[in-house]
Structures are given as structure tokens and as C-alpha cells.
Amino acid sequence: MERLASVGLLRCLDVALVLLVGAGLVFDPLALSHAIAVVLVIQAFLLEPRAAAVRLGLAAVATVAAVGIHSVPVRDAAIQIPFVYGLAALVVLLARSLSRSRATAVAALRDAERLALYDTLTDLPNRVLFNDRIAQALAAARRDATSVALLLMDLDRFKEVNDTFGHHVGDLLLQEVGPHLRSELRPSDTLARLGGDEFGVVLPGADAAVAAVVAERMLRAVERPFVVEGQPLTVGASIGIACSPEHAQDAETLLRRADVAMYVAKRAPGTYAAYADDQDEGGADRLALMADLAAALEGDELFVHYQPQLDVATGRIRAVEALLRWRHPKRGMLAPSEFIPLAERSALITRLTERVVRTAVRDARTWRDGGDELRVAVNISTRNLLDTRLVDCVREVLAGEGVPAECLVLEITESALMADQDRAVATIAGLRELGVGISIDDYGTGYSSIAYLRRLGADEVKIDRSFVAAMRTDANAEAIVRATLDLARVLGFSVVAEGVEDVATWDRLRALRVDRVQGYAIARPMEASSVIPWLRERSEVPVAV
Structure with missing residues (x-):
């Protein structure tokens, strides 16, 4: 007017x-x-x-x-x-x-x-503004002698929505999540989208008890069905909580500890977990080692050795497992168990896994060029399996090196499968579509049935070394190995026994007709340049070393 x-x-x-x-x-x-x-x-x-x-x-x-x-x-x-x-x-x-x-x-x-x-998709604060709000809340808490709670939330089954209905529907779903969560928060709280399907919340003046109540409300809000373009969609979430001054007094540490707690929560999707010291042991020493690992990724301290797998029926070597090693300038040679858990708590695991996969595929191409077609197996972690970028990363590496997908096997632990079954199934389906082999590592230590693993699309199981090592002295261990072999044959799995340390164990496994064996009785891990010479020199009968 x-x-x-x-x-x-x-x-x-x-x-x-x-x-x-x-x-x-x-x-x-x-x-x-x-x-x-x-x-x-x-x-x-x-x-x-x-x-x-x-x-x-x-x-x-x-x-x-x-x-x-x-x-x-x-x-x-x-x-x-x-x-x-x-x-x-x-x-x-x-x-x-x-x-x-x-x-x-x-x-x-x-x-x-x-x-x-601000995030252009959801119109929520982005990571930059989120970090600023954390800093402001911490400063106010120090001034007023109060507390601050930080919540990190990751959606469950979001990749399944993307894969089933397309990224357009996934984006619309993310736009719906914000209002659902916002309705459970106070005006003074900050809700941000940190990227992908990850959201963060800052609760000024809140302690761990208040944060737990808010986390419960957030989980209920996300569990309610979303309707996107007339399609009802159900997702869940996992939330990690860290509080100041209880868990940290600076923004960086508080964020890292909330992230640690979130990945603890993801072991049981649809729950929340508050940070505890036993989730992040080692304090300053581990932080220093993580910083060293980040620097090592830029240098030549990290390298890959390969341990052959012997085909029992033919006596030939058809595959090798890639094993990461770290030659630390001050601590000496470090086994993966000493630094992989640290990498899994940060984005370093993504870079680390990509490097190992790229190195293994490149070495496989070199061996193929020389006439030796060896499959190479690479271990991936829980965080890798739940990363929506894994399939694209593997596709890009294989295409870049010109190696057929069937030359690569990715080994996944049972515990990784159980962390988020829906997302694990989606990732495995994408890898299988590429033609990559899937092996279940440390089989027998988890709770999954071998029939369930078959439905996942896995085509190989590796019997955990603890059962293999105990076979000669423990009848129960041998019974587990025998039962696994019998069921695997019915379902079409191949079975690898790892941790074969002596000729007696090798003889027993050969009598049970296991498909492949791996361990010191066959060969110790070796550099890529030593694999082919070793193949040329070895005899058909393994010798303990």
C-alpha cells in the first residue's frame, strides 16, 4: 500500500x-x-x-x-x-x-x-561460527564460574537415504532435521551443521546432567519420521557429549573429546555417550603421538610390508596382506595397534587408509606388470566403513592405477560391522558393486553369524589367530575352527587361517582343508620389492622361521 x-x-x-x-x-x-x-x-x-x-x-x-x-x-x-x-x-x-x-x-x-x-543448505551456523560460539561460551563460563556442554551428533542411516532416494532427497532431509532439533533447544543454545550429516550443539551454562536430558530429547526428535516429498523417512542419530570445565577448558580439546564420545555412542546406534577418561587414555603423550602421525603422513616414515597367504590346495601364493608400519624417529618401529586407534579418533584415519590402499594397489600393478597376479588385502577401520567417501576413494585409486577391482580385498572386523549395520551394509554394497572383495577379519571374536555375513555380501572369513594358535592344546578352539570351515563350505565362503606360527599347526589346518593360511610358518612380512624374489626362491612346503 x-x-x-x-x-x-x-x-x-x-x-x-x-x-x-x-x-x-x-x-x-x-x-x-x-x-x-x-x-x-x-x-x-x-x-x-x-x-x-x-x-x-x-x-x-x-x-x-x-x-x-x-x-x-x-x-x-x-x-x-x-x-x-x-x-x-x-x-x-x-x-x-x-x-x-x-x-x-x-x-x-x-x-x-x-x-x-552459515550453511547454505540448512541456513544453520556452519563450523566457523560454531567454533566462535564455543569460544564465547567458554569465555563466559570462565567469567561467571559456570559450565558449558558440547554435543556432536551424527545421523544414522543417512547414506542409505542418499543411496535409495538420491542426494536431492538427502538434502531435503537435512533441511528438515534443523527445525526438529531447534524445537528441543533454548534460544541461547547454538545449533550448527558441521558438514555432511554431522550437527553440533553448544549449551551455555549446562552441565553433564542437563546435556544428557537435551541429548535424549534430540534423539527422540530425530527418531520421529520425516516426510520428504511425500515419502516417510526414518533415521536415527548418535550423540557424543563433552563438558567444560569437567572434560576440557579449551575449544579444541572439548571438540575432540565430544568427537571421541560420539564414536563410542556409534557402537550402539541411537544412543548418546558422555566423554570419559578411559575413552581417551594417554593424555598429552597420545596427543603428541597424533601430531607426529600427522607429520608422518607428509613424509616417508610410514611404509607397507606384505605377508603372503598360501593356497593350501595348490601350494601357491595367490594373495598378500598389506600391513602398515611406522618407523618413528624417536620411538622406533611402531606396530599398527599403537597408532591406528589414535588415527580412528580423528580425520587422520581417512588419509591413512587412502595412503595404504593407494600404495597396495600401486604395488599390485607393479607385480602384474611383471606377470605375477597377486590379490592384495588391506584392513579398514570402523570409521572408514562408516565414511560415505570410502567407495569413491577406492574407485578413484583403482582407476588411477589401472588395476582391476578384483585384485583388491578389504578386510573388515566383525565389530566394525556391528557399529552401524545399515551404513555398513550400504558401504559394502557399494564396494561389491565395484568388484572389490570383502573379507571378515578376526572372525569368531564377535557376535555375527556366518550366514549374516553372507547376506552382507562378504566372500571370505579370516579365523582369528587366537583360535588358530590354541588349536594344538585346546579342543574347543579346534572345534570352532572345524565348525567355521564346515559352515563356510556350505555357504560358499573361502576361509583363511591367520597366525600360523609353526609347522604342526600348518599340518593340522591342511588336514582340515582350510583354503589359505598366513603366518610366520609361511613367511614374515616383507617389503614390496622382496615379494617377487621370495616367490621365485620358496619351496612348495612351508618351513617354520
Whole structure:
């Protein structure tokens, strides 16, 4: 309504200005000079600067023409009045133009700031603003002697939604999650999207008890069905909680410990977990080792050795397992068990796994070029299996090295499968579609049935070394090995026995007709350059070393 009234007023002023200028040309311009100038000034205030400037120019030309027609001296005080008013109108126009330029600049700055601080998909604060809110909350807590709670939440089964309905539906689902969560929070709390399907919440003034209540409400909010494009979708979430000053007093440590707690929660999807010291043992020493690992990824301290797997029926070596090693400049040689758990608690595990897969595939290509077609097995962690980028990473590595997918086997532990079964199934399906082999490592230590593993798409199980090592002295251990072999044959699995340390164990496994064996009785892990020479020199009968 206000805009329509303004337009109507401007049209009336235009008509008045035309009539006044016309009258000035016909009659005495001095009598109408005040009226013309007043109309110009009003229009200068109401119109866009460019339109007002055009009218000012036309009125000025008309006024000068009227002066010429009536031969009025310009020095006459009366004729100067329109020019004074015209000058005033010009000043108004310049001021409005500058004001508009400033407003445009401010709007552009505001837009740039929003792009830098807010997630474009969900319109929630992004990680940058989230970190700033954490810092502000911690500063206020120190000043007021209060607490702060930090919650990190990861959606369960989100990749399944993407794979089934497409990324468009996944994006719409993420847009729906924000309002569901926001309704469970106070106005003073910060809800942010940190990337992918991960969200973060800052609760100023909240302790662990309050954070637990909020986490419960958030889980219930996410568990309620979402309706996206008429399609009901059900997801869940896992939440990690860390509080200050109880768990940390700086933002970086608080974030890391909330992340640790979240991955503890993911072992039982749909739950939350508060940080505890026993989840993150070692303190400063582990933090220092993690920093060293990050530096090692940029250098040559990390390397891969390979342990052959012997085909029992033929006596030939058809596969090797890639085993990561770290030659630390101060701590000496480190086994994977000393640094892989640290990497799994950060983004380092993604880079570490990609490096091992790339190295193993590259070495497999070198062996193939020389006429030796060896499959290479690489261990992946729980976090790798739940990472939506794993399939794309493997695809890119295989294509880049020009190696067939069937040359690569990824070994997954039973515990990794149980951490988030829906997401694990989706990832394994993507890997199987590529043609990559799936092996279940440490079989027998978890709770999954071999029939369930078959439904997952796995095609190989590796009997845990603890059962293999105990076979000679423990009848129960041998019974487990025998039962696994019998069921695997029925379901079409191949079975690998790892941890074969002596010839007696090897003889027993050969009598049981296991498919492949791996251990010191066959060969110790060796460098890539030593694999082919060893193959050329070895005899068909394994010798304990």
C-alpha cells in the first residue's frame, strides 16, 4: 500500500511539474519559480537518484529557456531562487546516491558474512561460527564460574537415504532435521551443521546432567519420521557429549573429546555417550603421538610390508596382506595397534587408509606388470566403513592405477560391522558393486553369524589367530575352527587361517582343508620389492622361521 501511495504521489508531482514549467514558459517565470523548485526538491527525496536527476535537468533547461524568453536578468534575485532550490535538489540527489551506494555495500558485506558463517543448505551456523560460539561460551563460563556442554551428533542411516532416494532427497532431509532439533533447544543454545550429516550443539551454562536430558530429547526428535516429498523417512542419530570445565577448558580439546564420545555412542546406534577418561587414555603423550602421525603422513616414515597367504590346495601364493608400519624417529618401529586407534579418533584415519590402499594397489600393478597376479588385502577401520567417501576413494585409486577391482580385498572386523549395520551394509554394497572383495577379519571374536555375513555380501572369513594358535592344546578352539570351515563350505565362503606360527599347526589346518593360511610358518612380512624374489626362491612346503 505504501508503495502504491508513493507511486501515485510521484505521478501527481510529474503532472504538476509539467504544468508549472509550461506556465513558466508562457507567463512570468519568476512567479512560478518557487513552486517549480519545491516540486523538484520533493521529487529528489522520493525518486530513485537517476530518475530525479533527469527531471532536475529538464526543469533546469526549461527554467533557463523561460528566462531567455522573458529576458529576465540572471542577476535578479528572484530568478536565482529556482537555481538555489535546484542546487538544494542536486545536493539531495548526491546524498541519496551516496547513501544508496553505502546501503548496497553494507548489503553485500552482510551477504558475504552470511555465506562465511552459515550453511547454505540448512541456513544453520556452519563450523566457523560454531567454533566462535564455543569460544564465547567458554569465555563466559570462565567469567561467571559456570559450565558449558558440547554435543556432536551424527545421523544414522543417512547414506542409505542418499543411496535409495538420491542426494536431492538427502538434502531435503537435512533441511528438515534443523527445525526438529531447534524445537528441543533454548534460544541461547547454538545449533550448527558441521558438514555432511554431522550437527553440533553448544549449551551455555549446562552441565553433564542437563546435556544428557537435551541429548535424549534430540534423539527422540530425530527418531520421529520425516516426510520428504511425500515419502516417510526414518533415521536415527548418535550423540557424543563433552563438558567444560569437567572434560576440557579449551575449544579444541572439548571438540575432540565430544568427537571421541560420539564414536563410542556409534557402537550402539541411537544412543548418546558422555566423554570419559578411559575413552581417551594417554593424555598429552597420545596427543603428541597424533601430531607426529600427522607429520608422518607428509613424509616417508610410514611404509607397507606384505605377508603372503598360501593356497593350501595348490601350494601357491595367490594373495598378500598389506600391513602398515611406522618407523618413528624417536620411538622406533611402531606396530599398527599403537597408532591406528589414535588415527580412528580423528580425520587422520581417512588419509591413512587412502595412503595404504593407494600404495597396495600401486604395488599390485607393479607385480602384474611383471606377470605375477597377486590379490592384495588391506584392513579398514570402523570409521572408514562408516565414511560415505570410502567407495569413491577406492574407485578413484583403482582407476588411477589401472588395476582391476578384483585384485583388491578389504578386510573388515566383525565389530566394525556391528557399529552401524545399515551404513555398513550400504558401504559394502557399494564396494561389491565395484568388484572389490570383502573379507571378515578376526572372525569368531564377535557376535555375527556366518550366514549374516553372507547376506552382507562378504566372500571370505579370516579365523582369528587366537583360535588358530590354541588349536594344538585346546579342543574347543579346534572345534570352532572345524565348525567355521564346515559352515563356510556350505555357504560358499573361502576361509583363511591367520597366525600360523609353526609347522604342526600348518599340518593340522591342511588336514582340515582350510583354503589359505598366513603366518610366520609361511613367511614374515616383507617389503614390496622382496615379494617377487621370495616367490621365485620358496619351496612348495612351508618351513617354520
